[in-house]
Amino acid sequence: xxxxxxxxxxxxxxxxxxxxxxxxxxxxxxxxxxxxxxxxxxxxxxxxxxxxxxxxxxxxxxxxxxxxxxxxxxxxxxxxxxxxxxxxxxxxxxxxxxxxxxxxxxxxxxxxxxxxxxxxxxxxxxxxxxxxxxxxxxxxxxxxxxxxxxxxxxxxxxxxxxxxxxxxxxxxxxxxxxxxxxxxxxxxxxxxxxxxxxxxxxxxxxxxxxxxxxxxxxxxxxxxxxxxxxxxxxxxxxxxxxxxxxxxxxxxxxxxxxxxxxxxxxxxxxxxxxxxxxxxxxxxxxxxxxxxxxxxxxxxxxxxxxxxxxxxxxxxxxxxxxxxxxxxxxxxxxxxxxxxxxxxxxxxxxxxxxxxxxxxxxxxx
Numbered sequence: 001x002x003x004x005x006x007x008x009x010x011x012x013x014x015x016x017x018x019x020x021x022x023x024x025x026x027x028x029x030x031x032x033x034x035x036x037x038x039x040x041x042x043x044x045x046x047x048x049x050x051x052x053x054x055x056x057x058x059x060x061x062x063x064x065x066x067x068x069x070x071x072x073x074x075x076x077x078x079x080x081x082x083x084x085x086x087x088x089x090x091x092x093x094x095x096x097x098x099x100x101x102x103x104x105x106x107x108x109x110x111x112x113x114x115x116x117x118x119x120x121x122x123x124x125x126x127x128x129x130x131x132x133x134x135x136x137x138x139x140x141x142x143x144x145x146x147x148x149x150x151x152x153x154x155x156x157x158x159x160x161x162x163x164x165x166x167x168x169x170x171x172x173x174x175x176x177x178x179x180x181x182x183x184x185x186x187x188x189x190x191x192x193x194x195x196x197x198x199x200x201x202x203x204x205x206x207x208x209x210x211x212x213x214x215x216x217x218x219x220x221x222x223x224x225x226x227x228x229x230x231x232x233x234x235x236x237x238x239x240x241x242x243x244x245x246x247x248x249x250x251x252x253x254x255x256x257x258x259x260x261x262x263x264x265x266x267x268x269x270x271x272x273x274x275x276x277x278x279x280x281x282x283x284x285x286x287x288x289x290x291x292x293x294x295x296x297x298x299x300x301x302x303x304x305x306x307x308x309x310x311x312x313x314x315x316x317x318x319x320x321x322x323x324x325x326x327x328x329x330x331x332x333x334x335x336x337x338x339x340x341x342x343x344x345x346x347x348x349x350x351x352x353x354x355x356x357x358x359x360x361x362x363x364x365x
Contacts, residue, residue, distance in 0.1 A: 002117050003027040003046040007037030007063070008079070009055055017050065020106050021113070034063050035312075035352060042162055046074060047117055053080045064097055066354055075116045079104075142202055147335050148172050151245035153180055154334045157360035158342065160305075166356035167194025168303050169201055175211035178246060183209075184301040184360055185238040186257065194356075200229070201236060215240045215253035216286040219275065223255070223286070226279035236278040239271070239301060248293040248364065253286050260301040261323055264294055268323055271299075297364040298337065300326060305357030306341075309349040317348050334361035 004021055008014040009032050018028045029044060031037035034055045041049055041063075051063060064076060076097045100112055147156035157170045167187030174180055183205055187197045201222075208221045218240055226236060239260055241252035254260075256277030259270035275286035300322070307319045325344055329337060338361045345357070 001025060001027050002048065003029065003044060004048045004050060004113070005029045005031070005037060005040045005044065005046045006050045007031045007034060007055065008050070008052045009033060010052070013052075017109070020110065024110060024113075026113075035350060038063055038066060038352060041074065048113065049074055049076045050113075051076055051078050053078050066352075075119075077112060077116060142199060143170060144172050148174075148180075150174060150180065151178050152365045153243060153245055154363045154365065155180070155182065155360065156334050156338050157184075157301075157358065158338060159356070159358040160353065161195075161356045162305065162353050167198045168305065168356040168358035169198045170301070170358055170360050171202065171205060173206075173209050175242075177211045179211055179242050179244045181209055181240065181242050182299075182301065182360065182362060183238065183240045184257065184260075184303065184358060185236055186303040186356070186358070188233075188235050197230060197234065197236070201226075201238075205240075209240075211242075214288050215242060215251055216274070216288045219253045219255045219278065219286040223278045223284055224282055227282040230279045235280050238278055239274075241271075241299075243293070243362070245364075248295075250291045250293055250299075251288050252291070253288055255286060258302055258304050258307065258319075260299055261319075261326065262291065262297065262299050263323075263326055264297045268327070293364050295364055298326075298332075298334065299362040300337070300341070301360040301362070303356060303358040305353055305355035306345055306359055308355060309345055309353055309357070311348055312350065317345055321348075333363040333365075335363075337361045337363070 004026050006014060006017050006021070006028060008017060011032065014030055014032060018030050021028045029040050029046065031040055037051070078097055078099045080099050080101050098112070098116065100109065143159055144157060147154065155172050159168045159170060161168070167189055168185070169187070170184040172180065172182055185201055187194045187201065204222055204225055208218055219238065222238065237257040238255045239252065239257040241250055243250050252271055252274070254272055254274035256275070259272035262269040262271060273287060273289040276284050307317055307322055309317045322341070326337065326341065329340055332340060338359060341359060
């Protein structure tokens, strides 16, 4: 059964569309505003989106741009009041967007819906929602679920996929010598393909990581393995650090990832040294960087789902805002800082996350 999401702010039109589509044995999900509609599209990955052109707050073109920007290749049937509105936005062409002018007959609508679904029936990128739902409870088990308090460190993290499953990854590794490894990564893409690659990456990190293997050497091993095993269009950004709590020293390598933020008594530092993304150039060289830590230092690791989230004015949350916000909570340790940042980002974006979001906080005691 094909699934269709209908986004229409007129209750009578919405009810009529839903009833007629359900009479043709389509599964229909409805929303009266763009925010709710986009959430339905992200969660259920329908076969078709029927979208009224004129919507309050985030308009239909904003919904389409969000879908295009995040690689959501779902056909869109745009309902317009005037035929000339089909020329309103040239950049919608790349989003598989078609137009149906009002007023239209039920027959016109159903014929157009049938034609669009017939063309997209054999799309190789379509994954049934039930498959994603079966995978959803598995992925969280691959990530740490509790805050870690060990050897003078407090570490906690959380990850929220934009779709049912996602490609963000983080982990905390404890070694025999008392050192602790902290890793965060972002696999290109979204959904089930990214989730499968994320699981592969986790296995590789677990297999390679060791107390006598420095971060640069781990990144080199991962890069070589990924270059041999992932599609040429895919890549991974990763940050890996080893913290020696007894010596208060951090050694890290950043392989093309968003630079974690080190907040201390002095100026805020961005941990950007290391090398390029993983899985693209097998000959890439990586380097370590060491930093001495102090009690009450805090480190914020994140994926770009945090800083690239947008509000309804299409403004980014940004790294600068993140740093300013964290500086306001100078007495919060990692356990207190994590939910505070998540709440702030959620409020800024009104809960509309276009990308997988992962955040890890580390505090030194």
